[in-house]
Structure formats: C-alpha cells, structure tokens
Amino acid sequence: MPIETIYGNLQGLKPSQLKQLKRLYHQRLPVDCIATPEFSQRLAAISTDIGESVCAYLNRRGQVIRVGVGTPRQTQIPPLELPRYGVGRLSGIRCLSTQVKAEGPNQESLTAMAIQRLDALVVLTLTGEGFERRGGGATGYVRETYLAYLTPQATGKAGEDGQAEELAIANWHVSGPMSLDLLAKQDFLNLVEGLEAEFERQFIAREVDGRSDCALLVGVMTAEIDPEQFEDGLAELARLVDTAGGKVLGTIAQKRSRLHPQTAIGAGKVQELALSAQTLGANLIVFDRDLSPAQVRNLETQIGVRVVDRTEVILDIFAQRAQSGAGKLQVELAQLEYTLPRLTGRGEAMSRLGGGIGTRGPGETKLETERRAISRRIAQLQKQVDRLQAHRSRMRLQRQKQAVPSIAIVGYTNAGKSTLLNTLTSAEIYTADQLFATLDPTTRRCFVPDAQTGDRLAIVLTDTVGFIHELPPSLMDAFRATLEEVSEADALLHVVDLSHPAWQSHIQSVRQILKELPVTPGPSLIVFNKIDCVSSEALAIAREEFPLAAFISARAGLGLETLRQRIGQLVDYAIARE
Structure with a gap:
C-alpha cells in the first residue's frame, strides 16, 4: 500500500476533504481500462467539493500511486522519481485530471504529460456550481472527457554543425469530447503496447549510439x-x-x-x-x-x-587527452579543485572543527569524510606540481646556460600549434582537427637564420596547451607548471587560425590569458595560420589590421622561410631587450 501523501496545494482543506483524497489510494481499476465511470465520478465529486482541480496517477496494474490537488503541471511527478525505461518506453503511469472548463487539456498539461512520458492523460470536465470557490457544496459530476497521449512521430533534427535546425516539439493526440462510457470501452493495454512498439521502432531508426552522451x-x-x-x-x-x-x-x-x-x-x-x-x-x-x-x-x-557546465566538459576532454604522468597529475588536480566545492553539504557548518550549535554530534558524516579525503589529495598533488615546476625550472636554467634562446608557441586551441612545431622541427607529435589535441608541452630544437650574421641559429620551440575563451581558473592553477614555459620563454609565437570566423575574438582571449600570468611573457609575433583555407579578402583584412604578422600554412608549407627569418629577428629583439 503506497504512503497516502496528498501533493499540491492543500491550504484551507478540511480534515474530511483530506480523508476523501486519501481514500483514493484504496481504489484499484481493471488493468485494461483507462478509467471506470465510478472512479471518474468519485474524483469529480471530490474536486467539486474542495473547489480545486484534482489529479490521480495510476500505474498499469490499476493502482493509484499519487494524488494531488492542482493541475497536471502543478502535481507532476519529479523526473528523478519516474521509472527509467529509456526513450523507447512510456513511464507506465497515467493521469486523470479534473477541470471546470468544458475543453480539452491546455498546453501546460500536455507539456507535463510529455515531460513525464505518461501513458495517457484523461481530462474530466465538471458540471456543477461552486467549483471556483472552496466549500461551494455543489454535487460534482463529469460533463465530458478528453483523452490525450503521446504520438511517436518525427520530432525535428539537429544540423551537421551541432546546432538545432528545428528543436523538437512534443507530438500528441487529443481526442474530441467523449462520454465516460466510451472512455471506459477504450482498450488501454492495446493502446499503450502499440504506442511503445512504434516508439521503439522510431528510436532504432534514429541510430543514436547508446554508449555516447x-x-x-x-x-x-x-x-x-x-x-x-x-x-x-x-x-x-x-x-x-x-x-x-x-x-x-x-x-x-x-x-x-x-x-x-x-x-x-x-x-x-x-x-x-x-x-x-x-x-x-x-x-x-x-x-x-x-x-x-x-x-x-x-x-x-x-x-x-x-x-x-562548460568547465566540466573541458575537464573531461583534458582527462581523456592527458598522456604523460605530468599531464595526468595536473588534470587530476584541476578536477578535484573543481569537485570539492560541489560536494553537496553545508560547507563550513559541517566541519567538526568549527564548534558551536549544529556542529557537535556523533562524528564526521560520509560527506565530511569525502571532503577531507579530497582536500588531502589536493595537497599531495599540489606538492607534486611544485616538484614538477622545480624540474622544469632546472631544465630551463640548463638551456639558458647553453645560451639557447627559447620560443613558446601559444594560441587558441586548434589553431595549428602542434602542426607548426612538427613542420619546423620534423617532430612527430600528435595532431588532429580537434580542440585540445595537445596537453603535454613538447620542446624541440630547430635552426633559424641569425638576424645579425645570417648564420644558422639554434633555438628551442615549445608547444603548449591551447587556450580557450574564459579558461577555467582550476585549469590555470593546475597547469601553472606548464604555463611557466610561456612565462619564462624569451619570446612567443602567437598562432592564430585565420580560417576561423571568430579569429579576432581568439586573439583577444589569448592576450587576456597572457596578461593574467604571474610573470609577463616576452615579445610575441602573431602568426596567422591556415591561409590556404581563406579568401583573398579575408587575408587582406588581416594584413591591414596586423601588418607586422607572419602569414603561413603549416600543413601546406606556405610562408615558412619568411617565418624562420621573422623568428630570427624576434630572437634578436628579445635578447637586445634583456
């Protein structure tokens, strides 16, 4: 027997009226019948007596599992409490709702039906005065009924770029007005089984991969x-x-x-x-x-x-892409720093160390234990990141003693930084047309013309993690060991994907992140990449706005000799500044 809880707006109800509502839980309908005339009339009588709409929710065994005062929207079952059958199935629950207006269900009620994936929604319109005020004393009865249910028809599609061409609007069928006797003759089980079979066929036809989000x-x-x-x-x-x-x-x-x-x-x-x-x-x-x-x-x-949210998606990508021990270490630290404040609880009020009213008790809760465990792990990871910083610092000092200039390649994610490093140094690091294809910094030696003598000048190029608009603070903190490669470099190559429609915005985002670094980076050279993928008009606009920039295609090998010369000039300028 379900707990006889009455949901919705109960203000002003008499004990006798609440008792009548609770008695609905004791009713049981035939499994093949949507609603019997007797149950419908009883629901209508209670509704008229209290002067409010009443909803009764039944399962496929004919048992009343929920009674609420209000509309289907006001009394709907929270989604997390509904059975989880998948998109090919209905919820196994139907709703009988009363209303005073002699018309079919409104948009709000139909939307509530769709959200809950109800087997059916039955609207009982009432006759009798006094419905609009409680305690009217009129005798309630059903004037006419309407039957609504979801229909498995095409519901829109998403475009190739991921944007919705036409967002789905639920499809439903609403019958015309019918009598209680005609409603009772509807073969409920046959209706539901037919709908679910069609839903299942439509779901399979979509070919949605159930393993992916x-x-x-x-x-x-x-x-x-x-x-x-x-x-x-x-x-x-x-x-x-x-x-x-x-x-x-x-x-x-x-x-x-x-x-x-x-x-x-x-x-x-x-x-x-x-x-x-x-x-x-x-x-x-x-x-x-x-x-x-x-x-x-x-x-x-x-x-x-x-x-x-957006940050959690970025963290998930980083977790998938991290290959080296250092990369995995920094990703774990970022994830834990993001997770810690999102543990459900009362924050400082939960701490056993806080003292005061509400903090004393038998001991730590499970949540408090988890919070302390995560905090300890964050402290351990912070120490490892500090050691990683020290190691990278020693490597940089060694390069500086050898008088080898260092250049860091920075830029928005997927701008072509790794492809450029591969092209200039004959490296074979992973590249792909994906966001954040590279997480771990890679340093390689290459040669460029010396700006003073024209001889070959040895430099080191470091590929760095891509930036993105509003880079999450947790990533900035966790990847500080990696970002120091940017701060400590003699100069920067700022690679920009000129084929991206928002390249100006990308430049601003990268510059903003560079400003937030604890140490101001050295001079930079803007390198517009992928010029083979843009029109001459777009190229002209970029040249006019950034006349000192280099224009290349790392993949097609365009403009690389000029770039090498510009890098030599950049190194000479950076050394002269020191």
Missing part, C-alpha cells in the same frame, strides 16, 4: 554579451561536446537581463528544456557558462537529466 546545449545571453560572441560561444560549445565524445541533439537559448539565481534560466525555459530532453532522448544538458552547485542540483531535480 546525447546532449542538449543551453545558452544564456545576458546584457553584457555581444550577440555575435554568444553565437560563437554556442558553436564552440558544440565542438567541445563533440570532442569529448558526445552527440549534440539541439540547442536552446534564452535572453535574460541576469542569470536566475536558482536555475540560471527561467522556470518556463526549464520546462521547455525538460520537454525537449524527453522528446529528443537527451541524457545530458550542457550549459555554455559555469553553474553553481545549487543551480546544477535544482536543474537536475526538475529535468531528471544530468547537467554539466
């Missing part, structure tokens, strides 16, 4: 964000999800004056997001900005799908 992207544009920058950010987020191994099903965007403190987006947009996740079969929601731990928890509770 199927993601919906969410963008929030606030007043300080430029619309073009906002679109570029969403496109970049789609590439990040793709790089992490996910599949982008669509994108939802909202314009707000400021972020909602509890959910980042508005309540209506949360419902739209939950509906789209159910309709498209998404198992992951990815936001284009950082979320607080509370926002993540609230969204997951209301949507029933895992929610992550």
Whole structure:
C-alpha cells in the first residue's frame, strides 16, 4: 500500500476533504481500462467539493500511486522519481485530471504529460456550481472527457554543425469530447503496447549510439554579451561536446537581463528544456557558462537529466587527452579543485572543527569524510606540481646556460600549434582537427637564420596547451607548471587560425590569458595560420589590421622561410631587450 501523501496545494482543506483524497489510494481499476465511470465520478465529486482541480496517477496494474490537488503541471511527478525505461518506453503511469472548463487539456498539461512520458492523460470536465470557490457544496459530476497521449512521430533534427535546425516539439493526440462510457470501452493495454512498439521502432531508426552522451546545449545571453560572441560561444560549445565524445541533439537559448539565481534560466525555459530532453532522448544538458552547485542540483531535480557546465566538459576532454604522468597529475588536480566545492553539504557548518550549535554530534558524516579525503589529495598533488615546476625550472636554467634562446608557441586551441612545431622541427607529435589535441608541452630544437650574421641559429620551440575563451581558473592553477614555459620563454609565437570566423575574438582571449600570468611573457609575433583555407579578402583584412604578422600554412608549407627569418629577428629583439 503506497504512503497516502496528498501533493499540491492543500491550504484551507478540511480534515474530511483530506480523508476523501486519501481514500483514493484504496481504489484499484481493471488493468485494461483507462478509467471506470465510478472512479471518474468519485474524483469529480471530490474536486467539486474542495473547489480545486484534482489529479490521480495510476500505474498499469490499476493502482493509484499519487494524488494531488492542482493541475497536471502543478502535481507532476519529479523526473528523478519516474521509472527509467529509456526513450523507447512510456513511464507506465497515467493521469486523470479534473477541470471546470468544458475543453480539452491546455498546453501546460500536455507539456507535463510529455515531460513525464505518461501513458495517457484523461481530462474530466465538471458540471456543477461552486467549483471556483472552496466549500461551494455543489454535487460534482463529469460533463465530458478528453483523452490525450503521446504520438511517436518525427520530432525535428539537429544540423551537421551541432546546432538545432528545428528543436523538437512534443507530438500528441487529443481526442474530441467523449462520454465516460466510451472512455471506459477504450482498450488501454492495446493502446499503450502499440504506442511503445512504434516508439521503439522510431528510436532504432534514429541510430543514436547508446554508449555516447546525447546532449542538449543551453545558452544564456545576458546584457553584457555581444550577440555575435554568444553565437560563437554556442558553436564552440558544440565542438567541445563533440570532442569529448558526445552527440549534440539541439540547442536552446534564452535572453535574460541576469542569470536566475536558482536555475540560471527561467522556470518556463526549464520546462521547455525538460520537454525537449524527453522528446529528443537527451541524457545530458550542457550549459555554455559555469553553474553553481545549487543551480546544477535544482536543474537536475526538475529535468531528471544530468547537467554539466562548460568547465566540466573541458575537464573531461583534458582527462581523456592527458598522456604523460605530468599531464595526468595536473588534470587530476584541476578536477578535484573543481569537485570539492560541489560536494553537496553545508560547507563550513559541517566541519567538526568549527564548534558551536549544529556542529557537535556523533562524528564526521560520509560527506565530511569525502571532503577531507579530497582536500588531502589536493595537497599531495599540489606538492607534486611544485616538484614538477622545480624540474622544469632546472631544465630551463640548463638551456639558458647553453645560451639557447627559447620560443613558446601559444594560441587558441586548434589553431595549428602542434602542426607548426612538427613542420619546423620534423617532430612527430600528435595532431588532429580537434580542440585540445595537445596537453603535454613538447620542446624541440630547430635552426633559424641569425638576424645579425645570417648564420644558422639554434633555438628551442615549445608547444603548449591551447587556450580557450574564459579558461577555467582550476585549469590555470593546475597547469601553472606548464604555463611557466610561456612565462619564462624569451619570446612567443602567437598562432592564430585565420580560417576561423571568430579569429579576432581568439586573439583577444589569448592576450587576456597572457596578461593574467604571474610573470609577463616576452615579445610575441602573431602568426596567422591556415591561409590556404581563406579568401583573398579575408587575408587582406588581416594584413591591414596586423601588418607586422607572419602569414603561413603549416600543413601546406606556405610562408615558412619568411617565418624562420621573422623568428630570427624576434630572437634578436628579445635578447637586445634583456
């Protein structure tokens, strides 16, 4: 027997009315019947007596499992409490709802049906005065009924670039008005089995890989964000999800004056997001900005799908790509520093060391134990990173004693830094058309013309991890040993992907990150890469804006001799500054 809890708005209800509502839990309907006339009339009578809509939720065994006062939207079952059957199945639950208006279910009720993937929604319209005020005393009965259920039809598709061409809108069928007797004659089991069979066929036809994350992207544009920058950010987020191994099903965007403190987006947009996740079969929601731990928890509770932010996607990519011991060490440190404040709990109030009211008790909670374990591990990793810094510092000192100038290759992720290093030094480090293909710094020796004598000058080039807009602070801190290669270099080659539509924004992002380094880097040379992939007009614009830059194609071997000469001049200038 289920716990006889009544959900929804109970304010002002009499004990006798609550007792009538609780008695609904004792009802059981035939398994092949959507609703019997007797149960429907009883639900209508209670609803008229209390002057509110009433919803009863039943499982396929005909048992009442939830009773609520309010509309289907107000009384819906939280997504995390629903059975997890997958997108090819319905939830196994149907809802009978009363309403005073003699019309079919409204958009809100149908949306609630879709979010919960209900077997069916039955709306019982009422006759009788006094419904709109509690305690009206009128005798309730059903005027007519409406039957609604989801239909497995095509629901839109996502474009090749990961952006939604047409976001899914739930498909449903709503019957015309019918009598209680006609409703009772509907073959409920046959209806549900037919719908699920068609849902399953549609799901298989989509060929969605169940092993990968199927993601919906969410963008929030606030007043300080430029619309073009906002679109570029969403496109970049789609590439990040793709790089992490996910599949982008669509994108939802909202314009707000400021972020909602509890959910980042508005309540209506949360419902739209939950509906789209159910309709498209998404198992992951990815936001284009950082979320607080509370926002993540609230969204997951209301949507029933895992929610992550942009930083977590980047951390996941780093975890996949780290190959060396140093790289894995720095990634683990970044992940733990990101995770620690997101452990559910009461923060400082939980500490056994805090003292005061509410802090004394039998001992540490499991959460407190986990928090302390993570803190200890972070301290250990910090010491290892410090040792890594010391080792890299010794290596740099050794190169400096040998009077070998050092050049660090920096730039936005996927700008072609590793390809350039391979081309100039005949190295064979991994390259790919992916974000963050390189995490571990690689140093190689090469020769360039000396700016003074024209002789061969030996230098060392260091490939570094790619930058990205709003690089997460945890990564900045964890990769400080790697970023010191940038700070301590004699000069920088700032590689820019000229074929990217947002290359100007990328330059600004890299420059901003370089400004935030503890030690100001040396002089830099902007190197526009991939010129073989751009039009002559785009090339002319870049030349006009950056007349001192070098223009190359590392993959096609264009402009490399000129670049070597410019590097020699850059080294000469850097040494002269010292």
